[in-house]
Amino acid sequence: MKHIEFKNRTGQIIFLLLLSIIIGVASIITVVLPREDKTLYRESQVIRGNLARGVTESGSVDVGTVIQNFDLDISEFTGSGSFTFGMERQGGDMVMGMIPGVSDSGSMSDRQLEIEQVYVEAGQEIETGTPILKLTQESVEGIRTDLAQDVTDADLVYQQALTSQKQTEADAEGEYKLNSLYADYSQAEYDETVSALTEAVEAAEKTLVEMQAELAGAQAELAEKEVLLAEEKKVLENALFTAEGTDKENALYWWIIAQQTADEARELVDTLEDEIVQLRVDIEDYGEKITENETALALARKELENGEITARGELDKRKYNAENAQEIYDVAMEQSVFEAETAKEDYEQAVRKLEEFDTVIKEQVISADTSGVITEVYAAAGDYLTGNMELISLNNYDEVTITVSVEEDDLEAAAPGNTVNVTLAAFGDEVFTGTVTEIGDAEIDSNTNKTMYSVTVTVQNTGRVLYQDMTAEVTFVTDEVSQVLYIPVRAVIQENGEDYVKVREKDGKIVSKEVTTGFTDGINIEIKEGLSEGDTVLTETKASA
Structure with missing residues (x-):
């Protein structure tokens, strides 16, 4: 059994050696043999x-x-001039100034254009002139009627401005004559105003001095009574000490004298303490009143200072008006001409707004004003167009x-x-x-x-x-x-x-x-x-x- 196992293991070793030799030879052939490169050309x-x-x-x-906005101005005509220039009578005097007239604020009011249909969508490539959306016929006709009425209204304001210009000329002539008379009484008016304000300051100063004197008197009296109180307290202390140290049976007289002295001193101490309390209350009141009087004096002096400035300004104004009556007249006329020109510009603007409306909106349709690929559509059917609203x-x-x-x-x-x-x-x-x-x-x-x-x-x-x-x-x-x-x-x-x-x-x-x-x-x-x-x-x- 062991002999058979040895023979099998020897065969495995021989097989592995042969496999290694084959792999090595293949690797050498791969490295040594040249690769074939292919040449490519780009023309x-x-x-x-x-x-x-x-x-x-x-x-x-x-x-x-690029964002295309709805930037048509369809706002209600209000005019750009805030006021109509002219003369106004105030308190019997003619005053050159600006009389409230036409407001310069513009608003969209109730004017709105309603979108009936949107023709484009995101991702769509469009050219200039491609229809974007369609508006309802009712809203278009309504706004156009309003813009046409604005032209009529603006023309009326312009004609009124021309009439006002003629009236201003007559008023300016009257103002010229009135300004020429100011120099005769302007100085007396100034002196009277300053005198009244000066008297108010002097009265306040007098009241403050009197109150300060009363405060000083009360403080002096308080100091005196506090000294006297200290002395009487000492007398009371001594009298009580003497009474306690005196044999009543053997020195009755001296004991009675000591008791009487103590009673009198105690009564005086109580009286002085009450008076001191009252004096302190009075001093506090005087202090508050002095503070009030100092405030009143400061206010009076401030009123005098401001009053002098105001009166001086009024005096200078009247002298200026008297010395420059002709120039004031010229300014009034220039302003009147300016208002008339502004009204004319408003009229021309109203005409332009109507013309732009007819140019941009044709057969209820708004078209693209540039080419490109739409990335987003902001408008939808049923929306109302407002000023500078983004469309696409x-x-x-x-x-x-x-x-x-x-x-x-x-x-x-x-x-x-x-x-x-x-x-x-x-x-x-x-x-x-x-x-x-x-x-x-x-x-x-x-x-x-x-x-x-x-x-x-x-x-x-x-x-x-x-x-x-x-x-x-x-x-x-x-x-x-x-x-x-x-x-x-x-x-x-x-x-x-x-x-x-x-x-x-x-x-x-x-x-x-x-x-x-x-x-x-x-x-x-x-x-x-x-x-x-x-x-x-x-x-x-x-x-x-």
């Missing part, structure tokens, strides 16, 4: 055009969003933006209006042209401590081939050559210090041609000699079989 045309190079930064495509939002693929960070030292190449070259990984060597449209505020890069600017580039998206978040390289041009032949840099092969390209001839044969290169932007390279416009060059790549 490019020799193009004539411009090449540029400069500062290149990375960013991503941002497709702009669109992705405007006609032009996109790319925002990159540019160092302050390179900012000269990124000036607004400068042309830039844009390449995208998805389009290989194809170059798009853009324009710098915005430069943001300066920021400090926390990693490099350099000043950076956010620069936005706008690219015309011809064919709408650029999409949101595509990776892009933006080159701000610093050097450029015009109308040269160029091919992709990767198509140029260098051998022994010479430049060659592989060219596919018309019969399909592939040949190498020596070329002279020049300017390069890093993606394409200028060909000065060796190729012609339209030639087909090949970019070679290897793929393992």
Whole structure:
């Protein structure tokens, strides 16, 4: 049994050795034998055009969003002038000023346009002029009638303003005469006002002095009585001590004298204490009254100060009116003319609002004012349109933006209006042209401590081939050559210090041609000699079989 087991184990070892030898040989053959590589070619045309190079930064495509609003002004006509200028009589005096007239506040009032049907939906691509929604016939006709009435009302206000202008002229002439008389009595009016206010201050000062005197008297009397009280308390103490120490039976007389003295002293102490309490109450009252009088005096002095200022202002005003009667007259007339012109502008605005209504809303329909793909529809059937209400939002693929960070030292190449070259990984060597449209505020890069600017580039998206978040390289041009032949840099092969390209001839044969290169932007390279416009060059790549 043991012998049989030994023979089986020997066979297993031999089998494993043979298997290892086979695997090793196979590995050696795999390593030693060469792999067969397959050559692939990508064709490019020799193009004539411009090449540029400069500062290149990375960013991503941002497709702009455009929102179409309902921005028609259908508000009720109220006019833009707050008042009608003229003369108003107050207290017997003619005062030049602004008489309340037309309010300048505008409101939507009850004017609303109701949506009957919405024609578009999110994801739909539309063109300028595509119908967006339809309004109810009743609401459209109602608003148009109101706008037409606004034109009539505005014209009426304008005619009234012209009439008011003539009335203002007559009032201004009367005001001119009145202003000329002010100088005769304005000084006496000022003196009378200041005198009355001065007397009030003097009366308050007198009352305060009297009250302060009463307070001082009470405080002095209090001090005297407090001294007297202390003395009487001492007398009382001594009398009581004497009475207690005197033998009543042997010295009755002296005991009686001591008791009488103590009683008199006690009575006087009680009286003094009551009087002191009352004096303290009186002193507190005097203090409160003095505080009140000081407040009254401060107010009187403030009234005098303000009164003098007011009276002086009134005096100066009257003197000014007297000295500038002609100028005031001219101002009144200028304001009247201004009000008439404002009323005319209001009338013209009412006419424009009606014309814009008829232009935007045709046969109850509001149409798109731009092209794009709708991202969201905000309006729905049954909604009422209000001022500046959002109707739809669109992705405007006609032009996109790319925002990159540019160092302050390179900012000269990124000036607004400068042309830039844009390449995208998805389009290989194809170059798009853009324009710098915005430069943001300066920021400090926390990693490099350099000043950076956010620069936005706008690219015309011809064919709408650029999409949101595509990776892009933006080159701000610093050097450029015009109308040269160029091919992709990767198509140029260098051998022994010479430049060659592989060219596919018309019969399909592939040949190498020596070329002279020049300017390069890093993606394409200028060909000065060796190729012609339209030639087909090949970019070679290897793929393992």
